[in-house]
Every structure is written in C-alpha cells, then in structure tokens.
Amino acid sequence: MSDQGHGKHTATEGLSAASLAVLEMLPWYVNGTLSEAERAEVEAQVAVCEVCAAELRLERQIAEVVAEESIDEIDARASWSAIAARVGEDEDDGADDVEGAIADDRAEAVAGPVGGGAPIRPAEGRGASATVTRLRPRNLITRAFSTRGLGAGAVTLLAAMIAGVIWWQPTGEVDPSGTAAGPGFVTLTTPSTVEGPSVRVMVAEGVTIDTVRARAEMHGLVIADGPSSSGVYTMTGPSVAALEGAAAALAEDEAFRFVTIRTQE
C-alpha cells in the first residue's frame, strides 16, 4: 500500500499555501459537495502537486471503506414502541395542559378547527362520551388555535359528520370470528362497549379479521370488539402509551381507513 501514498510523507510541511488549502478540501471534493469553482481549484492543484494527488487517493480509499461499511440495521418498530411510550409519559405529565386543550377542542368542534391543516376529527356528540383533541407537546398545546382557517374547519367538521352518518349502519356485536353479525350500531364515534382505553379502527375494503388480528398483535394489542358490519374493530392494549404508539403506527397502515384512540371514558 505504500505506493498508494500511505507512507509517512510528512511532506505537507513544505507545501505551498495553495496545496494546504486543497488538502483541507479533499474530503468534500471526494463526497461531491464542493462548488464548481472549488472543484476546479482542487483539480488544478492535484495536477501539479504529487502529495495532493497521494492524499486524494487516500481520501478516496477512506471514503470507499466508510461508505460501504456494513452495520446491521435495527428494527425500527421495536424502537417506535419504546419512543411512543416515553412520549406518552410526557403527555401524562402534562395532564393540565391536555385538559386545557380539550376545552379548546370543544370550542373548535363547534366553530370548526383553525389552522386549516388539522386532521379530520370526529364530531363530538351522538352519545359519545369521549372528547376530541390531538396529542401535543405540553408547551405547544394552544398554539394551533388561532383565528385562521375557520372555513376549512367547518368543512372538516361537516365531512366528519357526514362520514359518521354514512357509517351509521346496523352492525354486529362482538364477533371474534368475523363471520356473524348481530344487532347494534357501531361507528367510529359511537360509545364503545369496551371498558377502558382503546383504539378503534375502520378497515379498508377486503381486509380480513386475520389481517387485523396480525396487525394488532404486531403492536401489542388485542381485538376486544368487532368487526361491525362497517368494518370497525375496537382494540385494547397494555397501556395508554402503547395504544398511542400503536394508533400512530396503524394510521400509517394501508389496511386501515381511519384510526381513533380513546384514552379514557
């Protein structure tokens, strides 16, 4: 390897200022982030400076090794569960702020959400005992509620109400097999018969109970109710934090059209 320029050529001591400047730029010449002018400067100096050329060869070899170094990837899902639990603890610590946000959200549910970009939320009422809010870092809870976006909020509220009506269909009671249907009406916003915190999902077309069960197990949840004839399942989990983490993950899943979380009755 000595012919590759790895020898102790302490020759940098005698280099010109131009060469020294180029030596400092070599890493970013190799990774391709220098400007056009800087690249030209490097190339011009390397052409006339043997030490610079040797250093460039070494830098390329270093880059190749570092870029190709293989490190086992970790399972991001496991990490997410742990992180969601910690974030959930933050939320629990900020219970007062959350309660304040609930009041804001009630007002928002009547007047329409503000800010324009809020996710679709269910209309409060229709017998539902849960209130409506989003998870927020403690110090930012009220920031979303400005005076903007009332029109968009009204549209969102209307859409949620219409959706609730559309989903309001005769549905089955608890049916773990997913093959029978009984009396009752279940939508995403009707009160749950399941005690305690839960996640309720509406599946996309063609999604079977086996798929739902597998997804639930993946996130540490169990199916406690469903499916209704409109494809609504209710799931429970070991903790509110676990439910919150799972809900966020399920919301990313194409198998589900909508996901709600009810952390307390």
Next chain:
Amino acid sequence: MGRALTMVATGAGKDEQTDAALLAAVAEGDMRAFHRLHRRYHSRVHSFALRLVRRSDLADEAANDTMVTVWRQAGSFRGDARVSTWVFGIAYRTTLRALRRVARHEGHDEVDETIAAPHTGTQMVEAAFLSRDIASALEQLPVAQRATVVLTHHFGYRLSEIAAITGLPEGTVKSRMFHARSRLRELLAGAAP
C-alpha cells in the same frame, strides 16, 4: 370525562410530506407525523451513533433519546438548516453525552470527544487487505474525528452542514478531517508489512 380521542385519516391522500412539514406537524403534537419522521430518521441516526460508539446498547439509547428530543424540541426548529442537519446535531450531542456517561461510569474523571470509543483501546491495526486496514485504523480515531469522517463519507454532508451538526466553525471541522487523515496515514504506515 375523556381525555383524548385522536382521529387520523389514512389511505388516500398520503402525499409525501417534506421533512420540514413533518417537523412542523410534530411541533403541533401530530403523532402520525412523528411516526413518519421516526421512520425516516431513526435508522440513520442509529447507524450514525453505532459508528461512533460501536456498542449497540449505547447506539440504541442514543437513537431513541435523539428521537424523543426531536419530539420535545420540534417547536424550536428555526428552519435555517435542513431538518436532517438539525436531527443529526441532536444525535451527535446525544451520542457524545452517552459516551461521557459511560466513561465516567468506568472511572474516568472527565471525558471529552477527543477520546476513542470505549472498546478500541487494545485493538491494533493488522496488516491485511487495504480496506480492512482502513476500517481498523478508523476505529483508532478519536470519536470527534471519526464523526467527521462518517458524516462526510457515509452520510455525504457538506462542510457547512457538519459544522452545524457539531457546533464547530468550518475551519475546525476542516482541521479535524485533516488530522484524521494524517492519523489514518500514520496508522496505515504502521500496519504496513
């Protein structure tokens, strides 16, 4: 009275959001946006941390702490740098903190980022294939120098971005890289048969 009911639409309309938009949503408490941001960054942050500390338990901890900090501090992002630069800056500081804590636990009075990662003390560079020589030599570098090398050649960051991530002037970053290459050259020369 219920505390929270979060409802999020999924499926259609899943437009690719920019990192900045996701971070803004996270600042507003959008868990779904945070989950997306986690999917985009966690493995990269973990990979970065692992390349610095070479211990999976510390890397796991650093990566998770980084993402929790992203959640908590999202509102402080000013938009004067790329989100990835901001996230990696958090990851860099978090990883160094983890290293310092381990060093203190192992009896060192104080540790700074000029030390090598904990496990590399007795490792010697062996004369073998060039790539292995370089990889081994990289292990001998102090953490701060290795971080600069990794940010440059594995993650492809610009000089200015590495300065932002490490909180150092660009001249210091250049100097670190220069010294890293000099040190590698010495190690490789020592390993040569």
